[in-house]
Amino acid sequence: MARIRPERRTRVDLAVSAAIVVVLLVVGLVIWLQSPVRHSDSVQAAAPVPDVTPSTTVPDRLIPLWRARSDATDSPALSRSLVVTADGGTVIGRDPTTGGARWQYRRDLDLCAVLAAWPSTTNEVLAAYRNSRGCGEVTALSGSSGKRSGSRSSDADDRIQLVSDAGYVVSQGTTRLETWGSNLVRGIEYGRVDAPVKPGVQPGRTGCRLLSSAIGGDRIAVIEHCGTEPGYRLTVLGAVLDKDEEVQQYGSSVITDGTTGPPPVLIGMSSSAIAVYDGGGNRPSPPSDAPGGLAPPAIRQFSTDGVPTATNTVTGPQRPPVGVVPSSGGGLTSYFTGQATVVLDAQNVRPIYQVPGAIGTGDVMAGQLLLPTATGISVRDAATGRELRSIAVNREGRGAEPVALRVLGSTVIEQWGSTVQAYGPA
Template sequence: MLAPERRTRADILTAVAIAALVAIATVVVVLTSDVRGTHSQTASRTVAPPASNEPVPTQVKELWHAPDGAAMRSLAVGGVAVTADGGTVSGRNPRTGDEIWKYQRDLPLCAVEVQFGTVIATYRDERGCSQTTLLNAENGSRVAARSSYMDKQITLAPDGTYVLALGDDRLEMWRSDLVRTLEYGYVDAPVNPHTQPRSDCRLLSAGSAPSRVAVLERCPKDNADRLSILNPAPKDGTAPEEYSSHVLNEPGGAVDGARVVAVSDTRIALYLPATQTTAPMLTVYDVNGNLLATHQVPAFANTAAVARLSTAFFVYTGDNLIALNPTTLDPQWEAQHVLGTAAMMSGQLVVPVPDGLGILDPATGAQISRIPLQRSDYHNEPITLGVSGTVFLERRGTQVYGVGAAS
């Protein structure tokens, strides 16, 4: 019979050393992990979605305002108004501005958007705008996250199916669960080399629909901008599938300031700036890149923005509002002297105007009525207009204002 093993002093010291190393490693992981720099305060109760059939108020005033420096437009989803500033994303009561939930990190926000009843928040670290979190819009709880190499600055653009993340050198498409379906442009460490059709181009502008992505890019060997049309979800997300790619021969194609205006499953609309001999143009292409129509339009300012409301596109040029035909993307009507993007409330088209909010006929652009509004601390910044129930959300500069009927 073997004698029982006995612990020696060396065994005890070894065990103590291993335990100490494990404890140190645990502390290091906790101190350096993303969790330590994250504070999540979820809602104590679910917020009910606002009624959609309430009449548009005839008298309004400013109800509240809050910092909103990280978003690109006013954001509302479900019964929540969303603001983003510094490293904090907040879900607010649209009527009072009170914070319902909060998600905060010790990293700066790059961009914030809403879609699928969720909030998409992208943060910047040493790899660029690489850390994205998906939040439940009703209570602020974390749903999903992704991390990948990205540019230092990006814009997010949802299309109703995917989210487009666009930087100067790189583009990605994400599903509703943040799984990447496409990467295009510069790839930091390609799994399969030579799968990108071009990796040295500067991405100028892009837009997407459920079946198409349109990218406007400037490549070193091209003498004008290039329009490339891609599959948003190819079989292999690291190997883009191009439907077409060609250098623009139209006037304005070689002038700085061109941009993708609208993308549907059958059409693509571009803005091409004026040249010495031609006026600014809106050019319309089919999904294979064939030019279908050219329309003269007012010059777009740097602050130009597009609001997609259901299937319709409304283009704010910096002074005018242009409605595009939902099927053909041809200009349908134009309203002058507006201050920003449009929104829909109870089936009526609402647009910010100098002395309040204009109610327009969506089919013709004719003004039906006007709601007076006195704006405080307003310095002619472009206004992006959002709606939650019967409350308007006006984002001016780096502040969002809740505007509604007095109680």
């Protein structure tokens, strides 16, 4: 059998091969230098932290346990087992009773917003960082171990708010929003779309300023003001593209006759209804029967097609405090207007009662509602709002900021401003 002679190689062949290798090495180096992994520092838990067992009683007394700074959250971010704080470029999963770090993730970018999403299912922490394209550099972390589970990068505004329900997350800025599933795959983008993949998929409005958003099931609601329209608009969209790969709009209408006053604020949404706080700074549309056309502060309800259904007067100012986000737990949703805390049924988002004198949003513990007050924590019958007793707590260093209260096991966690404070049974 004749021996096959090796393929002849010239100097040119060798030079080209060497050039290809160099190019691949340079490309690989550039990708590595620019990758999130290259610019991150991750310390994971040795093993996933076990879920916290819900408390069966409300303590008679509470004492301060620990305190931390969290600039990138507006209310306590809770996974199934840990309290998540976020400051600068660092996200920390903390033991609820000691405040000790069980895991930590750091980037050399500034955090825009951090959200503990889907605690009952995938239990992830979403950290949105700011880069040259806005707040669209997002990393998903396991809420129990800190392990990096995914990432995405897209165009975004320089400031955003993250809102979630059981299925999707909304990332909303003033000019655009996106929805994501738990796999971080985008559902829709709405508003400013600089490089549309498919033209003509957006509703026809332009020049819109997005003001607040909420999500319920497979729909999202947005309060916006578009162009020279005479009032603020409520728009209801599908959380994912329809079968024609277009943004599906279920309803959109102007709900105030004027924009000189503060805009209404979305405070709750379920699969069947939408709740909006309207401070009454503009005439409502449809018109009110109130003298002069202005109406008192109210919770206005709409169907998930954006059709008005009911209005309930509440105590509050025309402009609610900045940074207050609704809190849901135990079948209830609470919202602080600035003068009272309104408690709604989380399923139909109808107001059940309001608590004047409360200073923020609350949570359910052992079947009872805990609300922050100026002197401590009010323990109330969750169904009626009747006060059962009060627990004194010391909020040293707090000014006039609203307080957001959450519960994890036997620990009560509050946040005011950038301060997160944990309390435990004495």
